[in-house]
């Protein structure tokens with residue numbers, strides 16, 4: 001069953017077509033990889049789905065509801081959450097307070113309730129010092145906070161935009177486990193990632209974007225062998 005459906009979605013920025021007539025579906029409960037070379041339109045697509053940008057053309061259906069013209073906060077209320085490529089944690093707040101922001105503003109929770117669920121998320125996501133301030137925090141923990149804040153809005157679908165970048169091998173392993181744990185709670189996941197070993201390991205299916213259009217779709221093991229995909233990544237001489 002599909003939880004999200006894009007029907008002929010196009011986004012233009014002036015003369016530039018960042019997303020060009022894209023139709024795709026995300027299935028309930030899957031981990032989908034959204035991959036493609038720099039500038040392919042992956043983040044723009046996420047922005048269109050989460051309501052950061054409005055489509056120029058086309059339709060977006062989430063959980064049976066037409067969300068094409070809904071503002072971002074309403075999409076969040078319906079169960080769409082995302083992380084941002086550049087995490088911007090609130091430096092003056094503690095770990096748990098940063099996460100509470102998601103519950104308070106994204107899910108309409110009261111203070112006590114939001115603290116309780118934020119602490120629970122710290123446990124699930126592996127943030128061991130919830131009362132820590134952010135001055136000595138690691139890159140991994142900043143990324144985990146970003147994910148936990150998105151999770152605090154109680155999403156049905158979570159978009160992860162390059163959460164593995166800047167992590168070493170051990171941290172990447174830990175992050176893969178975290179993503180699996182989140183999926184284990186019933187959340188559908190769409191992961192944008194340049195680290196192909198992660199995509200190979202974690203996804204059931206990938207969609208390859210190139211210059212705003214879908215180039216290929218299927219299991220990573222198959223798609224990564226396709227000539228047009230290799231060419232898109234490596235150029236005509238590949």
Ligand SMILES: Nc1ncnc2c1ncn2[C@@H]1O[C@H](COP(=O)(O)OP(=O)(O)OP(=O)(O)O)[C@@H](O)[C@H]1O
Pocket residue numbers: 013016017018036037038039040041042043044045
């Ligand atoms: N707000 C904007 N205004 C104008 N052009 C934009 C805007 N956002 C994205 N673009 C352009 O749209 C195209 C797609 O960009 P996008 O960031 O979606 O690609 P991407 O696949 O996420 O790339 P990367 O992997 O480098 O993050 C690029 O040419 C980019 O310059």
